[in-house]
Amino acid sequence: MKDNDNLTIERPTFVTHLECAMEGDHYPADQVHNLSKAGKPLLVRYDLPGVKKALSKDALAQRPADMWRYRELLPVRKCADIVSLGEVMTPLIRLPKLGKKLGGGEIIVKDEGRLPTGSFKARGLVMAVSMAKALGIKHMAMPTNGNAGAALAAYASRADIKTTIFCPEDTPEVNVSEIALQGATVYRVNGLIDDCGKIVGEGKAKVGWFDTSTLKEPYRIEGKKTMGLELAEQLGWQVPDAIFYPTGGGTGLIGMWKAFAELEAIGFIGKKRPRMIAVQAAGCAPMVKAFEAGEEHAPRWENAHTIAAGIRVPQAIGDFLILRAVRESGGFAIAVSDEAISAALDEMAREEGFLLCPEGAATYAAYKQSLSDGRVKRTDQVVLFNCASGLKYPLPPARRTLDRHKPIDFTTL
Numbered sequence: 001m002k003d004n005d006n007l008t009i010e011r012p013t014f015v016t017h018l019e020c021a022m023e024g025d026h027y028p029a030d031q032v033h034n035l036s037k038a039g040k041p042l043l044v045r046y047d048l049p050g051v052k053k054a055l056s057k058d059a060l061a062q063r064p065a066d067m068w069r070y071r072e073l074l075p076v077r078k079c080a081d082i083v084s085l086g087e088v089m090t091p092l093i094r095l096p097k098l099g100k101k102l103g104g105g106e107i108i109v110k111d112e113g114r115l116p117t118g119s120f121k122a123r124g125l126v127m128a129v130s131m132a133k134a135l136g137i138k139h140m141a142m143p144t145n146g147n148a149g150a151a152l153a154a155y156a157s158r159a160d161i162k163t164t165i166f167c168p169e170d171t172p173e174v175n176v177s178e179i180a181l182q183g184a185t186v187y188r189v190n191g192l193i194d195d196c197g198k199i200v201g202e203g204k205a206k207v208g209w210f211d212t213s214t215l216k217e218p219y220r221i222e223g224k225k226t227m228g229l230e231l232a233e234q235l236g237w238q239v240p241d242a243i244f245y246p247t248g249g250g251t252g253l254i255g256m257w258k259a260f261a262e263l264e265a266i267g268f269i270g271k272k273r274p275r276m277i278a279v280q281a282a283g284c285a286p287m288v289k290a291f292e293a294g295e296e297h298a299p300r301w302e303n304a305h306t307i308a309a310g311i312r313v314p315q316a317i318g319d320f321l322i323l324r325a326v327r328e329s330g331g332f333a334i335a336v337s338d339e340a341i342s343a344a345l346d347e348m349a350r351e352e353g354f355l356l357c358p359e360g361a362a363t364y365a366a367y368k369q370s371l372s373d374g375r376v377k378r379t380d381q382v383v384l385f386n387c388a389s390g391l392k393y394p395l396p397p398a399r400r401t402l403d404r405h406k407p408i409d410f411t412t413l
């Protein structure tokens with residue numbers, strides 16, 4: 001086995017068509033698409049009996065440990081179109097100390113901060129850009145809260161595709177800088193991510209760029225789906241009892257739900273599903289409100305605010321898919337305060353030496369909240385998603401200094 005086998009060995013591919021997630025009508029594969037005629041997301045469909053014949057667990061086990069090992073369940077047809085920066089399988093980090101402190105359950109963090117550009121947005125955007133390359137798209141545009149824009153910029157530059165990105169004006173400086181440095185044109189906009197999305201939508205006709213917004217193009221979800229494929233494989237083709245997912249646009253949650261269905265169809269896992277738990281911030285919780293009201297759609301959340309910028313998404317086009325997955329799985333949607341997010345981040349860093357991103361910290365805060373209100377059992381095996389490296393975020397200063405020219409009182413150190 002060579003390190004780049006997944007990027008160089010052609011494999012059979014099985015995409016049959018795309019399907020409207022709401023109406024179920026079909027669209028041809030291998031053509032440029034955004035939304036369906038009904039204005040809803042398109043999902044990629046595969047010849048799963050064909051995949052079942054072509055792929056075995058043993059064959060997979062022989063392949064290098066990156067997300068391209070699942071080629072038979074991915075849309076990219078030819079190796080030449082894969083625009084990779086090394087999308088490694090991300091590790092599962094067990095937290096025995098905190099598990100013990102909280103009373104027993106197995107807590108596992110899937111650490112997505114190890115991916116290129118430091119976040120799980122790499123999974124979705126490497127797929128979107130690889131498909132854009134395959135389909136001859138020359139200019140991509142996108143609204144972003146930061147991490148997605150960074151990933152699009154990186155992959156699109158690598159593929160010689162022009163990129164224009166719009167982010168809310170208070171997007172962390174590090175994100176805006178990395179987007180610009182990685183070759184995109186980036187604008188701060190005085191609004192939120194959906195306001196940026198409107199600009200991208202308008203420019204589609206006027207400039208001719210491709211709208212790469214979450215779920216408005218069909219392939220980011222296929223990339224994010226690999227989180228579910230990977231997780232099941234890493235747990236020995238088992239799924240955990242519950243997954244806590246920081247939910248903005250919800251691509252990852254919807255993607256993992258799709259992954260589990262596909263894995264069952266090819267005989268790799270059984271009927272068991274994890275409870276999918278959508279974690280939002282109390283200052284922007286449209287899914288929680290809709291979940292609790294028993295609604296199928298989530299209206300826009302006004303005056304959205306939270307320190308977890310990645311989940312500050314007032315309205316999601318895939319709302320009905322998020323809510324459907326959460327309900328079908330027997331899960332729930334939960335909101336956590338910014339104070340609880342900060343406390344969770346602090347606790348994890350001090351006790352486990354694990355610097356989460358705020359969105360990842362929200363999942364730990366939500367887990368603790370769910371334990372105390374009894375919605376999750378102490379014996380449950382839970383997976384929390386840390387979706388970006390904590391190092392990408394502004395950190396509090398550490399202020400202790402020592403004057404080496406003066407005598408040091410070691411009793412105080």
Ligand SMILES: Cc1ncc(COP(=O)(O)O)c(C=O)c1O
Pocket residue numbers: 119121145146147148214246247248249250251252253309310311357359360387388
């Ligand atoms: C760090 C982080 N966590 C979570 C999310 C939300 O992801 P999704 O759109 O899959 O719900 C984002 C999206 O910007 C993010 O950057």
